[in-house]
Amino acid sequence: MTGTLKHKGSLEVKFLDYTLRIGGEAGQGLQTIGGALAKIFSRKGYYVFTHQDYMSRVRGGHNFYQIRFSDRKVSASRDMVDILLALDLNTIEIHKESVRNDGFILYDSETIKKKFERPEFIDVPFKKIALDVGKSSIMANTVATGAVLGLLDLGLENLNEILKSTFKKKGEEVIGKNLACAEAGYNYSLSNCPRCEGVEIMEPEEKKLMLIDGVQAIGLGALMSGCKFYSAYPMTPSTGILNYLASKAEEHGLVVEQAEDEISAVNMAIGASFTGVRAMTGSSGGGFALMVEGLSLAGMTETPLVIAEIQRPGPATGLPTRTEQADLLFILYAGHGEFPKVIFEPGTPKQAFYLTNRAFELAEKYQIPVFIQSDQYLGDSEWTFENFDFEHLIYNDYRLRKKDLEGVEEYKRYKYSDTGISLLAVPGEAGKHLVVADSDEHDEEGHIIEDDETRIKMVRKRLLKKLPLIKKEIEAPLLYGDPSPEIVLVGHGSTYGVIKEVVDILSRDRKIAMMHFSQVYPLPERDRSDYIELLEKAKLTISIENNATGQFSKLVRAETGFDFTHQILKYDGRPFSIENLKEEVDAYL
Amino acid sequence: MPTSEDYKGQVPAWCPGCGNFQILSAVKQALVELGIEPWEVLAVSGIGQSGKLPHYMKCHTFNGLHGRTLPVATAAKLANHSLHVIAVAGDGDCYGEGGNHFLHAIRRNPNITLIVHDNQIYGLTKGQASPTTAKGTRTKVQPSGVPAEPMNPLALAISQDCSFVARGFAGDPEYLKELMKAAITHKGFSLLDILQPCVTFNKVNTFKWYRERVYKLEAEYDPYDRMKAFERVLEWGEKIPNGIFYKKDKDTLEEMFPTIREEPLVRQKFSIEDVKSEIEKFY
Ligand SMILES: Cc1ncc(C[n+]2csc(CCOP(=O)(O)OP(=O)(O)O)c2C)c(N)n1
Ligand code: SF4
Numbered sequence: 001m002t003g004t005l006k007h008k009g010s011l012e013v014k015f016l017d018y019t020l021r022i023g024g025e026a027g028q029g030l031q032t033i034g035g036a037l038a039k040i041f042s043r044k045g046y047y048v049f050t051h052q053d054y055m056s057r058v059r060g061g062h063n064f065y066q067i068r069f070s071d072r073k074v075s076a077s078r079d080m081v082d083i084l085l086a087l088d089l090n091t092i093e094i095h096k097e098s099v100r101n102d103g104f105i106l107y108d109s110e111t112i113k114k115k116f117e118r119p120e121f122i123d124v125p126f127k128k129i130a131l132d133v134g135k136s137s138i139m140a141n142t143v144a145t146g147a148v149l150g151l152l153d154l155g156l157e158n159l160n161e162i163l164k165s166t167f168k169k170k171g172e173e174v175i176g177k178n179l180a181c182a183e184a185g186y187n188y189s190l191s192n193c194p195r196c197e198g199v200e201i202m203e204p205e206e207k208k209l210m211l212i213d214g215v216q217a218i219g220l221g222a223l224m225s226g227c228k229f230y231s232a233y234p235m236t237p238s239t240g241i242l243n244y245l246a247s248k249a250e251e252h253g254l255v256v257e258q259a260e261d262e263i264s265a266v267n268m269a270i271g272a273s274f275t276g277v278r279a280m281t282g283s284s285g286g287g288f289a290l291m292v293e294g295l296s297l298a299g300m301t302e303t304p305l306v307i308a309e310i311q312r313p314g315p316a317t318g319l320p321t322r323t324e325q326a327d328l329l330f331i332l333y334a335g336h337g338e339f340p341k342v343i344f345e346p347g348t349p350k351q352a353f354y355l356t357n358r359a360f361e362l363a364e365k366y367q368i369p370v371f372i373q374s375d376q377y378l379g380d381s382e383w384t385f386e387n388f389d390f391e392h393l394i395y396n397d398y399r400l401r402k403k404d405l406e407g408v409e410e411y412k413r414y415k416y417s418d419t420g421i422s423l424l425a426v427p428g429e430a431g432k433h434l435v436v437a438d439s440d441e442h443d444e445e446g447h448i449i450e451d452d453e454t455r456i457k458m459v460r461k462r463l464l465k466k467l468p469l470i471k472k473e474i475e476a477p478l479l480y481g482d483p484s485p486e487i488v489l490v491g492h493g494s495t496y497g498v499i500k501e502v503v504d505i506l507s508r509d510r511k512i513a514m515m516h517f518s519q520v521y522p523l524p525e526r527d528r529s530d531y532i533e534l535l536e537k538a539k540l541t542i543s544i545e546n547n548a549t550g551q552f553s554k555l556v557r558a559e560t561g562f563d564f565t566h567q568i569l570k571y572d573g574r575p576f577s578i579e580n581l582k583e584e585v586d587a588y589l
Numbered sequence: 590m591p592t593s594e595d596y597k598g599q600v601p602a603w604c605p606g607c608g609n610f611q612i613l614s615a616v617k618q619a620l621v622e623l624g625i626e627p628w629e630v631l632a633v634s635g636i637g638q639s640g641k642l643p644h645y646m647k648c649h650t651f652n653g654l655h656g657r658t659l660p661v662a663t664a665a666k667l668a669n670h671s672l673h674v675i676a677v678a679g680d681g682d683c684y685g686e687g688g689n690h691f692l693h694a695i696r697r698n699p700n701i702t703l704i705v706h707d708n709q710i711y712g713l714t715k716g717q718a719s720p721t722t723a724k725g726t727r728t729k730v731q732p733s734g735v736p737a738e739p740m741n742p743l744a745l746a747i748s749q750d751c752s753f754v755a756r757g758f759a760g761d762p763e764y765l766k767e768l769m770k771a772a773i774t775h776k777g778f779s780l781l782d783i784l785q786p787c788v789t790f791n792k793v794n795t796f797k798w799y800r801e802r803v804y805k806l807e808a809e810y811d812p813y814d815r816m817k818a819f820e821r822v823l824e825w826g827e828k829i830p831n832g833i834f835y836k837k838d839k840d841t842l843e844e845m846f847p848t849i850r851e852e853p854l855v856r857q858k859f860s861i862e863d864v865k866s867e868i869e870k871f872y
Contacts (some may be wrong), residue, residue: 224864230852249848250869261689264693268663268664272665297653297657388871393862397859427672430630434627434648437650437652552647
């Protein structure tokens with residue numbers, strides 16, 4: 001359906017595309033307000049995209065939470081906002097220029113000790129209402145959330161549902177007070193907004209959408225792939241995976257262990273995997289740097305391992321809460337010695353979900369480490385989806401137990417084979433068969449050797465035989481837009497959404513397409529879909545990356561010899577917005 | 590019942606006369622006497638001369654990285670607590686490279702046995718100082734003498750309330766075997782630090798040097814008395830006590846995870862059907 005958004009004195013917009021930014025200090029409850037509103041919009045059937053910008057501090061500073069909602073699919077953020085909910089004065093100062101001419105700034109003049117008289121400012125006494133109605137200033141955020149909904153006249157039903165479940169444990173009285181505060185905030189902004197007259201937000205079709213962010217999607221993907229062991233050391237922005245899996249551990253029989261450091265985390269995951277359970281670890285750049293020796297251990301011992309690496313800008317501690325795609329080549333070259341690995345870089349939470357599942361499948365099938373590489377931007381961004389279809393998940397158990405090994409006379413962990421893959425037995429569950437793994441070069445049985453002949457055979461088995469088979473499993477990049485484009489915008493990982501929207505805008509009068517890689521290493525083979533040929537035919541090929549050196553371009557050049565005609569690189573620690581990417585692309589058109 | 594023959598592995602590549610041989614035979618003998626079969630044992634080791642031990646016996650083996658024995662062993666126990674997990678380490682491996690893991694393994698208290706081949710030297714890398722080398726000892730890397738104090742791993746373990754703390758001597762394999770049996774059957778994290786002469790690189794702490802000093806804790810010694818344990822474990826010099834210094838009964842790591850109380854993790858079946866409702870929670 002097409003919704004209409006009409007503001008008094010403004011033109012009718014063909015479809016609804018609304019952006020709400022909530023700004024304030026860390027500790028002011030931005031996540032609670034933003035999270036609740038995003039959920040409300042998605043439950044009402046709007047497509048939602050949220051992204052977060054926060055500083056590395058627990059209190060103070062300046063943070064914001066941005067929600068874009070629409071009756072069409074949205075996959076990136078805009079710079080201009082329709083509603084700014086300002087929880088402090090700083091937010092007004094930083095963001096007032098981003099508010100559209102017909103937009104609103106909701107604030108509480110009493111709390112921020114400043115009154116604005118311009119028409120876009122709507123002063124709602126969040127704190128006073130909370131005190132009057134809820135008898136506590138704690139509920140000011142509930143008032144504010146209600147006020148946003150009142151401004152849009154979207155009803156209170158969904159907020160009430162959320163308040164009831166949030167405060168279930170606190171009892172009826174607390175729930176009642178929150179409901180009353182929400183309603184008071186709602187009514188206040190509804191009746192005190194002269195500009196709102198004539199604003200009409202069309203309701204979308206009655207459908208519920210799921211709302212999920214990148215790290216939750218990785219966690220869910222792991223859970224639904226039979227991951228039973230997760231060990232990690234907390235590091236933003238990967239901690240969400242640890243939190244999610246820990247919250248599911250008891251119900252679904254997982255062991256989640258907070259390791260003493262990342263070295264331990266990766267070795268634990270390897271220990272659990274060797275012993276027969278699907279295991280995963282996760283971190284961000286600096287933590288992953290500590291895991292590198294363990295990565296080679298997984299490579300040498302042929303132990304299946306899934307590693308989530310959720311990037312933030314480095315080097316060293318870098319910008320701990322911001323985003324960048326600057327670890328690709330580090331991961332590609334991580335590990336001493338030569339062994340096969342696979343790197344996936346999802347572009348959406350849905351891809352993150354399925355690729356995590358594929359990661360477990362490939363890790364176990366080929367007995368190799370597989371990466372899910374993402375970044376803060378996608379990790380913290382919530383997207384709406386119609387559904388994650390669990391029926392498309394793969395689950396093959398490649399582990400062998402007693403009955404599977406009945407015909408096997410003498411089990412050898414590293415037995416040579418045509419595919420390079422040896423039988424993967426579960427120690428202690430494989431009858432009397434013994435499983436011997438070694439980080440030293442070893443013979444078929446797993447025992448230390450030093451002779452050159454065995455070394456050559458093992459390198460062939462572990463690396464050279466498996467590689468061509470692994471390459472066949474990698475899917476071609478996704479082509480979106482014109483099927484024989486003159487302009488191709490090429491991206492990998494988290495830039496998917498913003499490139500797609502820019503292609504949507506530019507394709508009105510250009511032959512333009514996006515080529516997106518979510519399976520970045522090994523690069524897909526050209527036999528199924530010759531993406532290099534397509535690039536060669538285009539006039540303009542622009543590689544878009546969230547880093548300073550064009551790491552993905554380098555990878556493509558090294559592997560295929562192809563050079564992009566242009567690059568757009570962003571390395572300020574922030575994601576691309578639709579406006580700024582379009583402007584950069586326009587410069588080349 | 591298993592026999593010594595069942596545990597026979599590859600021919601060791603250690604120097605003739607090395608203390609490691611007695612440790613190897615004590616481990617094997619202890620397992621045989623306890624009636625534990627090779628396929629019920631997982632030996633996890635790091636890198637060093639000690640790290641090779643699992644190759645010289647027969648059992649499930651994970652020979653990993655230098656210093657990283659304990660994280661692998663701990664996770665293996667969590668994945669399948671029906672296995673007897675024995676972590677084999679060197680003094681450099683466990684107290685140097687893996688020092689942090691040592692502290693945290695004590696805190697976690699998995700029901701595994703840690704045997705440390707403590708030769709007060711780095712064997713495999715040819716004679717550098719280890720964390721237990723005496724201050725002032727001259728080596729190629731420390732030509733004017735080791736500048737740091739040696740660590741006392743047993744005192745450290747007791748200070749952290751480790752569940753089982755013992756010391757043995759490779760030159761008394763009979764008693765070593767008994768300590769090994771006690772460590773393996775102990776419920777909780779058991780540390781058995783073994784005085785192991787390195788005949789090639791350690792010219793101070795020789796078999797003879799130890800024989801003149803080592804003695805057993807007396808029969809009436811109460812290992813549950815922590816203050817006494819401190820007192821005895823600090824004894825080092827003219828006299829060096831061996832035996833079980835300290836014991837503390839407590840819950841094991843595995844017992845702390847409700848999900849594996851009933852059945853080892855590795856035996857728990859997975860079905861997508863059981864978790865598919867998790868998708869609903871995102872609506
Ligand atoms: C990360 C890493 N650093 C260094 C080494 C080299 N290395 C191998 S064994 C060893 C020390 C061995 O001493 P110890 O652990 O006491 O065992 P021993 O050989 O005396 O039994 C070192 C430093 C290594 N393998 N890995
Ligand atoms: S170097 Fe020392 S520890 Fe290593 S085998 Fe020789 S004697 Fe034993």
